[in-house]
Amino acid sequence: MLTNADLLALEGTPGNFTATVNLRPRYIDADSCTACGLCTQYCPRHHVDPYNEGLSITRPIHIDYAQAVPATYYIDPSSCLFLQHETCQICVPVCQSHAINFKQQPEERKLQIGAVILSPGFGKIDPKTLAKFGYGKHPDVVTSFEFERMTTASGPFMGEIKCFSDGRHPKRLAFIQCVGSRDIGCNNGYCSSVCCMYAIKEALVTKEHDPEVDITIFYMDIRTQGKDFDAARERAEAIGIKFVRAKVADVTPWENRLQLTYATLDGQHKFEPFDLVVLSVGLESPKDAKKIADITRIDLNKYDFCATNAFNPLQTSQQGIVVAGAFQGPKDIPESVTQSSAAASLAAASLKQVRGRGVEMKTYPEEQKVAADDEVRIGVFVCHCGINISSVVDCAAVANYAGDMKNVTFYTENLYSCSQDAQEVIKKKIKEHKLNRVVIAACSPRTHEPLFQETLRDAGLNRNLFEMVNIRDQCSWVHAGEPELATIKSKDLVRMAVAKARLIQPLPEQTVPVTAKALVIGAGVAGMTAALNLAEQGFDSVLIEKGDAVGGNLHHLHHTLAGDAVQSHLQTLVDKVTKSKKVDVLCNAELVQTAGFIGNFSSVIASGKGKTRVEQTVDHGVIIVATGGREHRPDKYLLGKSKKVVTQQELEKQLAGKAKTRAPGSIVMIQCAGSRGDDLNYCSKVCCNHALKNILKVKEINPDSQIVVLYRDMRTYGFAEDAYMEARKLGVVFIPYEVDRKPEVTEKGAKIQVRFFDSIMQEEVVMSPDLVALSVGIVPDDTDTLSKLLKLPVTANNFFLEAHVKLRPVELAVSGVYVCGLAHGPKPVDETIVQAQAAAAKAAIPLVKGYVKVDPIVSSVEQDKCIGCGLCVSLCPYGAIVMQKVDGKRKAETIAASCKACGICAAHCPTFAISMGGFTNEQINSQIVAFGATGDR
Amino acid sequence: MGKAMNHREGSVMVLGGGIAGIQAALDLTELGFYVYLVEKSPAVGGVMAQLDKTFPTNDCSL
Numbered sequence A: 001m002l003t004n005a006d007l008l009a010l011e012g013t014p015g016n017f018t019a020t021v022n023l024r025p026r027y028i029d030a031d032s033c034t035a036c037g038l039c040t041q042y043c044p045r046h047h048v049d050p051y052n053e054g055l056s057i058t059r060p061i062h063i064d065y066a067q068a069v070p071a072t073y074y075i076d077p078s079s080c081l082f083l084q085h086e087t088c089q090i091c092v093p094v095c096q097s098h099a100i101n102f103k104q105q106p107e108e109r110k111l112q113i114g115a116v117i118l119s120p121g122f123g124k125i126d127p128k129t130l131a132k133f134g135y136g137k138h139p140d141v142v143t144s145f146e147f148e149r150m151t152t153a154s155g156p157f158m159g160e161i162k163c164f165s166d167g168r169h170p171k172r173l174a175f176i177q178c179v180g181s182r183d184i185g186c187n188n189g190y191c192s193s194v195c196c197m198y199a200i201k202e203a204l205v206t207k208e209h210d211p212e213v214d215i216t217i218f219y220m221d222i223r224t225q226g227k228d229f230d231a232a233r234e235r236a237e238a239i240g241i242k243f244v245r246a247k248v249a250d251v252t253p254w255e256n257r258l259q260l261t262y263a264t265l266d267g268q269h270k271f272e273p274f275d276l277v278v279l280s281v282g283l284e285s286p287k288d289a290k291k292i293a294d295i296t297r298i299d300l301n302k303y304d305f306c307a308t309n310a311f312n313p314l315q316t317s318q319q320g321i322v323v324a325g326a327f328q329g330p331k332d333i334p335e336s337v338t339q340s341s342a343a344a345s346l347a348a349a350s351l352k353q354v355r356g357r358g359v360e361m362k363t364y365p366e367e368q369k370v371a372a373d374d375e376v377r378i379g380v381f382v383c384h385c386g387i388n389i390s391s392v393v394d395c396a397a398v399a400n401y402a403g404d405m406k407n408v409t410f411y412t413e414n415l416y417s418c419s420q421d422a423q424e425v426i427k428k429k430i431k432e433h434k435l436n437r438v439v440i441a442a443c444s445p446r447t448h449e450p451l452f453q454e455t456l457r458d459a460g461l462n463r464n465l466f467e468m469v470n471i472r473d474q475c476s477w478v479h480a481g482e483p484e485l486a487t488i489k490s491k492d493l494v495r496m497a498v499a500k501a502r503l504i505q506p507l508p509e510q511t512v513p514v515t516a517k518a519l520v521i522g523a524g525v526a527g528m529t530a531a532l533n534l535a536e537q538g539f540d541s542v543l544i545e546k547g548d549a550v551g552g553n554l555h556h557l558h559h560t561l562a563g564d565a566v567q568s569h570l571q572t573l574v575d576k577v578t579k580s581k582k583v584d585v586l587c588n589a590e591l592v593q594t595a596g597f598i599g600n601f602s603s604v605i606a607s608g609k610g611k612t613r614v615e616q617t618v619d620h621g622v623i624i625v626a627t628g629g630r631e632h633r634p635d636k637y638l639l640g641k642s643k644k645v646v647t648q649q650e651l652e653k654q655l656a657g658k659a660k661t662r663a664p665g666s667i668v669m670i671q672c673a674g675s676r677g678d679d680l681n682y683c684s685k686v687c688c689n690h691a692l693k694n695i696l697k698v699k700e701i702n703p704d705s706q707i708v709v710l711y712r713d714m715r716t717y718g719f720a721e722d723a724y725m726e727a728r729k730l731g732v733v734f735i736p737y738e739v740d741r742k743p744e745v746t747e748k749g750a751k752i753q754v755r756f757f758d759s760i761m762q763e764e765v766v767m768s769p770d771l772v773a774l775s776v777g778i779v780p781d782d783t784d785t786l787s788k789l790l791k792l793p794v795t796a797n798n799f800f801l802e803a804h805v806k807l808r809p810v811e812l813a814v815s816g817v818y819v820c821g822l823a824h825g826p827k828p829v830d831e832t833i834v835q836a837q838a839a840a841a842k843a844a845i846p847l848v849k850g851y852v853k854v855d856p857i858v859s860s861v862e863q864d865k866c867i868g869c870g871l872c873v874s875l876c877p878y879g880a881i882v883m884q885k886v887d888g889k890r891k892a893e894t895i896a897a898s899c900k901a902c903g904i905c906a907a908h909c910p911t912f913a914i915s916m917g918g919f920t921n922e923q924i925n926s927q928i929v930a931f932g933a934t935g936d937r
Numbered sequence B: 001m002g003k004a005m006n007h008r009e010g011s012v013m014v015l016g017g018g019i020a021g022i023q024a025a026l027d028l029t030e031l032g033f034y035v036y037l038v039e040k041s042p043a044v045g046g047v048m049a050q051l052d053k054t055f056p057t058n059d060c061s062l
Helices: A038-042 A081-085 A127-133 A144-151 A195-209 A229-238 A289-296 A333-350 A395-403 A420-432 A445-458 A472-477 A483-501 A525-536 A552-556 A566-579 A648-656 A687-701 A718-729 A783-790 A829-849 A871-875 A904-908 A921-932 B019-030 B046-050
Strands: A005-013 A016-023 A107-113 A115-118 A141-143 A172-179 A214-219 A242-254 A257-264 A269-274 A276-281 A321-323 A378-383 A408-414 A437-442 A466-470 A510-513 A517-521 A540-544 A583-586 A590-597 A600-607 A614-620 A622-625 A629-631 A645-647 A666-670 A706-711 A733-736 A744-748 A751-758 A763-767 A771-774 A778-780 A802-804 A808-812 A817-819 A851-854 A859-861 A881-886 A889-894 A914-916 B011-015 B034-038
Touching: A005 A289, A016 A115, A016 B034, A107 B011, A115 A289, A115 A333, A115 B019, A127 A141, A127 A172, A127 A276, A141 A144, A144 A195, A144 A276, A144 B046, A172 A195, A172 A242, A172 A257, A172 A269, A195 A214, A195 A229, A195 A276, A229 A242, A257 A276, A321 A333, A333 A525, A333 A808, A333 A829, A333 B019, A378 A395, A378 A420, A378 A483, A395 A408, A395 A437, A395 A483, A408 A420, A420 A437, A420 A445, A437 A445, A437 A483, A445 A466, A466 A472, A466 A483, A472 A483, A483 A921, A517 A525, A517 A600, A517 A614, A517 A829, A525 A540, A525 A552, A525 A566, A525 A583, A525 A622, A525 A829, A540 A600, A540 A614, A552 A566, A552 A629, A552 A648, A566 A583, A590 A783, A600 A622, A622 A783, A622 A829, A645 A648, A648 A687, A648 A771, A666 A687, A687 A706, A687 A718, A808 A829, A817 A829, A829 A851, A829 B019, A859 A889, A871 A881, A871 A904, A904 A914, B011 B019, B019 B034, B019 B046
Parallel strands: A115 A321, A115 B011, A141 A276, A172 A214, A172 A276, A214 A242, A378 A408, A378 A437, A437 A466, A517 A540, A517 A622, A540 A583, A622 A817, A645 A771, A666 A706, A666 A771, A706 A733, B011 B034
Antiparallel strands: A005 A016, A016 A107, A242 A257, A257 A269, A510 A851, A590 A600, A600 A614, A629 A778, A744 A751, A751 A763, A802 A808, A808 A817, A859 A914, A881 A889
């Protein structure tokens, strides 16, 4: 990890690049700094804190935030008295560990690398653009980034939202959307794709702070097109957040408030006062985009984002250099995370020959044997967490209390238990006092348990000989106003942990081998891309397709919005897949049965038609689910009843034909004819772009064609906004409609009539177009069967549910099973390709390693007690328990590699035959007993 | 990710240590490659570290 570092040059060819990187000095020695914070306390100079968006003051010597990695302070040379004026140096004697070193010089380093991933993120909108909304002139106009820091509990105002003008709590709050996006005034014609979501989030958070606040969001289109994003918008509306479709013209002071001038669709001019105005600022290309492009010789698009194409969305114009995240185009966290994994798989494929050569494996000392009857020697460490815990809880009293308990051979306090130096202290004390159990009373095990367990391993102890007590969240935070009671509660919790620690036993670290082959289900663009990527990384896969041929929905598409030809790409993909020696394609195939677990699946696959249908068993280590989706066919708007009503997909086919009449003289398009609360509850994400794609094609063939689009929100996010703008320039009319006043389509003789309420003219309109095109939305293709077969959870809308929406977007709840494409949710081709590459990256991880580690905390069945009722098998959400015949009797058995330690089986077992490693009944009982036994130590 | 050596076969440079760069670096190390994560500011984390909650689940961002 090279921080404070700038890329200066990149030379060479793919597989053999040399990068020159300049490391700017931190003026603090990273190995010595303990992140105690004393230097910041003593530094006399003020420094505007960019981490808090300039809303607070820090010192030139500081750390951005407590959890920063690396946890080393640094000196910002721009305001340091010594570095600017050669005076002061107060920090030097203050630092107890002599970490401050003003002699540090910039260092140039040459890195030999095989591939490059560009992920420089995004830049911020120029304040000049914000000035037209009064930003910089009126203190109560803030950006959404500033507002984010204002609402944060760890922010400069501890989450208290106040007006900057006079400190009052705002009662009326306005969000103005599309500031610096969809704005050709600042050359940002594109949509930033994230602002609608964060505005809704910030509005919801504000409502949590103060339910009385009146919030209005002024918008052009609400673009919550992501998976399950519309539901959040509806939640926001339900709790009273107002959405007003209007462009705000001006923000002017009015007494001590701000007056917003805006015009609504029906042509009314309105004025409304607000206390605080939040500008939903967009994402711009990174500030140094041009510099990066110069150094790496990649092409940028007209907005200075990295230029890529729909079929190879992460490949830059230079081989060996790929892009991920917002630099490829504005996007949210899950999309960025998906792209990162995909970029990793592309880089990995390009360098598969040298895989593993540069990696060093961490080694641990041999594990000390701890037998059940060994003397229990517990060490208790009580953490101050700076002042986070110690300002409320009397840490010394808690430590002393623990010291008096039976089996506690050592106890102490730490300022920050998680700091590097404290880790060393813990290791030293484990050895010095021959500790064989460690209890740490600090923060949340969710974030810090792995760190402390690592420390135990470094000291030669099994990592399960560890118990963590959360005296921060559960004591100092929630009982901040009652320090004495918080201290008593801390003692209670420590007493309970020590009681449990007496009974904990080492748990074995297991690994299981992996069959280096993948099963890919569904051979559309997602499945084919995933299988090919795995092949490029050197792994075999079996690609099964339900239909007669591979290709999926790409067969229905002819060109992309950017104009790329779909069929030629499809042909290339099909050729590659059928020719690849590493991809075994089975058509007319379906999964009959799957047994096993990550690394060791065994599936029965039936393939072929009629008499040639055969069943075969395939052993494989991972599964990629790419079962896709299809066009939804709503039973309304005369679809299927009138020849003049078609879906966008049918229109696309018609437009790709040769007849001159293929582009009708007049078309009415109806958006959300199926999605967003019509038949389907969700937004299908692709329909707006699909409609625009067809519109531009119609206009190309027949420029005189008159097109009216009836829509709810035009969701042409990202660079697709350009197409929306172009369509409007070409004279296409876009008219929004409300969900409670939907357009109606009727037949009158040979003519077709569309009746709708024109919200601009405020009157009912009847049109008789040559054609009606419906944007019908996307439904998943039979996720039911597969979800039952593989025990995969699905969302309320029947798409597969990922393991974590933000951070694990292509993994499913069952280990070793990954998802991509329409089976995960509606999305366009480029996003499908990226997701397939990401799924291939995740699937390749166990295949590369050749083994999977089994978490030691799993359930285990005492076979003597098991009566073979099978309740646990039916309840396990992860398919991690199976029934086995043991001496002719049915017995349950845990598949350790699949178990997620949820404990459902143990809780339901009627004979208490199942216990959870690290959470046995005895251990939990001992904690409960200790809770009641206040006098007993 | 340890100390950098002068020459390592099979290494990848990730430019930018926000959520995208971190995720790419993590996946690459899992896939068997040495990674140089080059970040211009003093800490990795990028903009996501400045966020409080995340949409639509309001999970903590840090």
